[in-house]
Amino acid sequence: MIETKVYTAYIPMNLKNRQRLCNFLLIFLTSLSSLAGTRALSADQTVLIGGDYNYPPYEFINHKGQPSGYNVELTLAIAEVMGMKVAFRFSDWADVRKALEVGEIDALQGMANSPERRETFDFSPAHAIVHQSIFARRGEPRAASLTELRDKDVVVQKNGIMHDYLLQNDVGARLFTAETHADALRQLAAGKHDFALVANLPGLYLGKELGLSNILPVGKPFQAQHYGYAVLKGNEDLLAQFSEGLAILKNTGRQQQIYNTWLGPLQEKGLPWKQWGKWAASLSALLLLFLGGSITWNRMLKRQVDKRTSELHIQQQQLIQADKMTSLGILVSGVAHEINNPTGLLLLNMPVIQEAWQDCDEVLEQHYAQHGDFLLGGLSYSQMRDEIPALLKDMHEGARRIKRIVNDLKDFSRQENDDIREPFNFNDVVATAVRLAENSINNSTDHFTVSYSSNLPTIKGNAQRIEQVIINLIINACQALSDRSKAINVHTYALSAEQQVCLEIKDEGCGIEAGNLSRLLDPFFTTRREQGGTGLGLSVSSGIVLAHNGLLTFESTPKQGTRVILALPINGDKT
Structure with a gap:
């Protein structure tokens, strides 16, 4: 079990004011806890995660005053598989981004990756792809590209990725900022600006939820952006935990399930339901028959799928291990080559030195008999004549042992076909x-x-x-x-x-x-x-x-x- 602490409050007032009050309490309580120590995390300490309180369906405060959305569910799943304790701090985007920069929180669970941001933050592998769209009012001039924004009033979310981009790249637009995507779209719907530049899925989601029927997306001038966990640069340990947890969820299929739940339905192109409704009525009987046959067929297939699930699960984990073994094989192959070269010289030269010592032994013994003891290598000859053969033998055996160990490692890491018998x-x-x-x-x-x-x-x-x-x-x-x-x-x-x-x-x-x-x-x-x-x-x-x-x-x-x-x-x- 993971311990997830979410501080919320509810009072009978409009949703926006409730959200602001909740986030004020979150910030206040978090500030009190931060006075007790730094954000350096011990093994059992709670990881504080930041999020945008109004960025659905990725992350938002729901009607119960609780953090919700794709990012939240994904974070809780990662915390479960990694044995982490997490708590959430939700506020407007500019506030939580600043909180990460000054170390008040440990990570943001969703942030678009860009070269400029990588100078300050480190990012996990992407867990979603975000598209940015230009929104306009129905019946008014449209803009499909950035060049068409020149001399136009454009509203973006403060400190969001589009705000960053337009500050770095002057497209000639008059720039206005809003606290949230919802605020930007409301202002556009009310006729305050010419265009809003916001993320496509949140824009569609909020337009539907807020009943903003007079706005629509009219252009996608940007390439897809990688969206993942972000930590302050240098916090590799925490980032590694999120990256490993995300990899586990992807390999087990759980991340895809969460993704489909929150984002799948919104990625499909909308249909003209009023027009299709008439046709659907006339075809409903056929559809029911088709669905009935599909359900029967699916039940038959499910028995086979269930039978194979346990086998496939183990095979999936073996693929993970196989990747690790492949890396080990490459590493060992290179190390073995570097070790075997000097080891081969030792094995080649050591017998020559042993034979040379045996040839010198008779001359040294005669000198010892005629002149008495003398120094050899800083020690007396009477001591060294017994030690040197033993030392040479040990060195030869040591070199042979090194070669044997390297060969064993090469055999161990070698990738072979499982069908070999x-x-x-x-x-x-x-x-x-x-x-x-x-x-x-x-x-x-x-x-x-x-x-x-x-x-x-x-x-x-x-x-x-x-x-x-x-x-x-x-x-x-x-x-x-x-x-x-x-x-x-x-x-x-x-x-x-x-x-x-x-x-x-x-x-x-x-x-x-x-x-x-x-x-x-x-x-x-x-x-x-x-x-x-x-x-x-x-x-x-x-x-x-x-x-x-x-x-x-x-x-x-x-x-x-x-x-x-x-x-x-x-x-x-x-x-």
Whole structure:
């Protein structure tokens, strides 16, 4: 659950005055809270979001005095998936923009991106595309382009994107500003100006809501503008949370649902309903028959869609992980090349140095026998003659270990087709995974044991993908330990009757609450979000195991530990 604080007030007066009073109280209460400290956010602190109180359908104060609209619903959804606490401050656009500039609020949930604004603000990826339109009164001269605004009276929202543009680009118009889009359109409808330059969807929405039937859009002189979250330049951490949350909502389809709810119907071109109404009456019977057949057909299709939904959800999360693995593969490939070159020189030159030392050893021994001890490299020869061979051997082994680790990383990050079904040795894959996770193991426990069952049968599958699963399970076990005295035990074995090979990983960590066991494989479920966990590791691992017709099971007791068993069929068929 997220905690959303919205301060509102209601008194029996007209809507505009109620909105202004609500926003005065919002600003007053926010100002009091800001005296207690700066806007530097801790992990559990509420993020203060700014919005325009009259910019429907994107954001506005509704008739109940509550923030509403596409932006608000999207922000609450991001807060839910990211575990954030948010509160809203709604006022006129110039006020909330200024509040962001001086650090009184943390972010604006909707702001058009432009080169000039990027000098002050950082922007998330766009969550909507905004079109700007020229509005005019019916029956009066129209303007389809900016050049036609010369010597005309044009009203725009104060400090809005069109205000910014006209200040930067003199088109010869006489510029007037209004507090909101609604004010600009009211002034135009009342005959005060020649044109209003406002966002298209809010203009259509407000024209309908306010009953301004004598105005209409007559031109769209601008390209589409990217519209997204904005923070003060340098606040990368908060922006990253909004960007990640937005990516999650887009990948799960939830952002599109919210978009369709608020913006979809308004983007369709209006129809002459009075004219079409007569025709619709005569065709209503046919339409009802068609709808009845469609409903029946849709119900049949829904059963198939529901059947596929869970499978597609896991596949979607695997695509996210695949993108990350692609980036890792590119990075590792470059790093491996840079590391392998000097490592190759070490492996090539070290045997030569060892042979050279052996050749020098006899001469040095004769000198030692004739003249006694002497210094070699700052130390006595009697000490160095035993140390140097050991040092050279260790250096040679170290270089070989570096080469082996780099090769393991390249194998791990290599993207392979999930349909690959090649024979591989299960013990070898487990051993490679243990080597790759060695750093995490050494940092977590002094009691790590691994045992390999002899004579395991060769199994079929994608060795690299199974290796990825095992690494994830070992790292999870390491992260569960409270101190280095706790142990992790790993061993492989075969079940002849079931025709399976198995891996068991037992840890003496914090364990898993009973209520969370059933959720372990859910995408984005994690108890470590504050430590950087995304909740995708086990979900992706489960998808890989299912693709190999295997099983992944968990047993756990809180404060005692967890036991994980990975079972794979020997021939790759279903277990």
